[in-house]
Amino acid sequence: xxxxxxxxxxxxxxxxxxxxxxxxxPIHSALWMVSTLFCTAVIYLLLGFDFxxxxxxxxxxxxxxxxxxxxxxxxxIEEEIKKRYRLRLFQIVGIFFVIIxxxxxxxxxxxxxxxxxxxDWKSIPERFGSVNYIAYKLFTKFVLPFEVVSILxxxxxxxxxxxxxxxxxxxx
Amino acid sequence: MDFWIDVIINVIFAxxxxxxxxxxxxxxxxxxxxxxxxxxLRIGPNRAGPFGIWQxxxxxxxxxxxxxxxxxxxxKIVFVLAPMVSFITAVGIIAIIPFxxxxxxxxxxxxxxxxxxxxSILYVFALAALGSYGCLLGGYSSYNKYSIFxxxxxxxxxxxxxxxxxxxxxxIVLVNGTLSFSGIVEAQSHLWNIVREPxxxxxxxxxxxxxxxxxxxxxxxxxxxxxxxxxxxxxSMKFSMFFMAEYAHLFTISAILxxxxxxxxxxxxxxxxxxxxxxxxAFMFFFIWERATYPRFRIDQIMHFGWKVLLPLSLANxxxxxxxxxxxx
Numbered sequence: 001x002x003x004x005x006x007x008x009x010x011x012x013x014x015x016x017x018x019x020x021x022x023x024x025x026p027i028h029s030a031l032w033m034v035s036t037l038f039c040t041a042v043i044y045l046l047l048g049f050d051f052x053x054x055x056x057x058x059x060x061x062x063x064x065x066x067x068x069x070x071x072x073x074x075x076x077i078e079e080e081i082k083k084r085y086r087l088r089l090f091q092i093v094g095i096f097f098v099i100i101x102x103x104x105x106x107x108x109x110x111x112x113x114x115x116x117x118x119x120d121w122k123s124i125p126e127r128f129g130s131v132n133y134i135a136y137k138l139f140t141k142f143v144l145p146f147e148v149v150s151i152l153x154x155x156x157x158x159x160x161x162x163x164x165x166x167x168x169x170x171x172x
Numbered sequence: 173m174d175f176w177i178d179v180i181i182n183v184i185f186a187x188x189x190x191x192x193x194x195x196x197x198x199x200x201x202x203x204x205x206x207x208x209x210x211x212x213l214r215i216g217p218n219r220a221g222p223f224g225i226w227q228x229x230x231x232x233x234x235x236x237x238x239x240x241x242x243x244x245x246x247x248k249i250v251f252v253l254a255p256m257v258s259f260i261t262a263v264g265i266i267a268i269i270p271f272x273x274x275x276x277x278x279x280x281x282x283x284x285x286x287x288x289x290x291x292s293i294l295y296v297f298a299l300a301a302l303g304s305y306g307c308l309l310g311g312y313s314s315y316n317k318y319s320i321f322x323x324x325x326x327x328x329x330x331x332x333x334x335x336x337x338x339x340x341x342x343x344i345v346l347v348n349g350t351l352s353f354s355g356i357v358e359a360q361s362h363l364w365n366i367v368r369e370p371x372x373x374x375x376x377x378x379x380x381x382x383x384x385x386x387x388x389x390x391x392x393x394x395x396x397x398x399x400x401x402x403x404x405x406x407x408s409m410k411f412s413m414f415f416m417a418e419y420a421h422l423f424t425i426s427a428i429l430x431x432x433x434x435x436x437x438x439x440x441x442x443x444x445x446x447x448x449x450x451x452x453x454a455f456m457f458f459f460i461w462e463r464a465t466y467p468r469f470r471i472d473q474i475m476h477f478g479w480k481v482l483l484p485l486s487l488a489n490x491x492x493x494x495x496x497x498x499x500x501x
Contacts, residue, residue, distance in 0.1 A: 063331075
């Protein structure tokens with residue numbers, strides 16, 4: 001059962017990823033992107049990372065892609081459709097093989113150079129992807145990176161507020 | 173063999189709960205029209221059957237036989253897809269709502285919840301995030317200036333009120349120490365969350381009103397400004413799907429508020445499922461009642477209220493909750 005769902009998710013993810021670069025309309029591209037992200041979330045779910053899957057849908061599909069769709073809606077889509085460069089089928093097939101070659105090379109490198117070969121998969125604790133486990137690790141072992149990331153995000157918010165603020169001296 | 177029996181029971185229960193949802197959706201339209209009639213000293217629908225009880229069926233048949241118009245310049249695939257996205261994401265939330273305690277059928281314990289997952293709250297927000305695509309795409313694909321305005325207002329509204337809503341629910345998570353709905357119901361055995369988190373309760377009702385697009389936040393509709401918002405070009409069953417999604421949201425958000433604040437199915441004397449439905453319908457009555465009471469905000473007032481009042485208040489609530497929890501452990 002898991003295997004069937006896994007292959008369905010993979011096929012849909014790959015299909016929609018190819019569709020992102022093949023369709024004419026930028027909104028359709030964005031929607032195929034949402035579909036890809038959703039299928040990736042399904043794969044996370046099968047791996048037992050339920051927290052990561054939910055966050056993937058909320059943050060990527062919900063927030064980031066929503067913003068992208070929003071921005072595309074504000075541009076003139078019709079001109080974009082006329083001008084847009086589309087990949088042809090044989091180009092896609094070519095790219096596909098290049099990517100497969102690349103993946104195989106990376107896989108070879110990872111397995112033979114980093115010592116993953118002898119990795120004991122049973123040493124992964126149970127409930128590895130659960131909320132409790134992630135939270136525990138985040139606030140004990142990885143607390144410094146966590147704080148650094150939150151300061152970075154805070155700086156981002158402050159910058160966004162500054163940019164969006166009305167300039168009072170101008171134009172009054 | 174045992175595994176497959178459990179699967180079959182679960183599938184049957186899933187189908188039953190979706191049917192219950194559809195029934196509630198159909199009859200909450202009648203309930204709303206009857207109650208609005210009472211509030212405005214009118215009679216309301218009373219022609220189809222006694223007290224108008226066949227009205228939802230008549231409405232459904234009427235919508236089914238109407239001509240299905242797709243505008244010529246519309247983005248046709250997206251136009252067809254948008255109501256489905258809205259409807260499916262609205263119905264999907266029913267899967268994680270605990271209706272009642274586990275019951276015993278043919279000697280095996282059956283939980284009255286379709287899927288008892290650890291991350292119920294995140295699931296709700298993930299579906300809500302996908303559901304807001306329904307409005308946005310419906311508005312975009314219609315090729316109509318009113319619907320695009322409606323869509324952009326709706327998605328801006330949904331995004332800005334989701335943030336305080338998440339923060340308020342996080343304070344509930346802090347108090348109860350779990351993200352799963354059945355865990356939250358268990359944690360409220362002695363004391364309901366409405367007593368522990370009264371501020372969060374009232375603010376969450378405001379956010380819930382915005383999330384399901386009801387007055388005073390009914391930005392997608394705004395008949396007086398935008399004709400009908402994002403669904404102005406929709407007709408026939410596609411319009412009905414948006415309409416049903418809206419009422420499905422009304423039921424599911426009431427059920428979620430019941431689970432989070434009013435102790436879910438817990439209560440004395442009466443059977444759990446009755447308690448659950450009573451509390452849920454109390455919320456639904458409240459949502460219909462306030463629709464008849466309040467006028468609509470303007471879009472800029474809504475944005476100011478969301479970002480400058482609700483967000484600081486919910487952050488303060490989370491902070492106070494965290495400090496109190498740290499002190500009393």
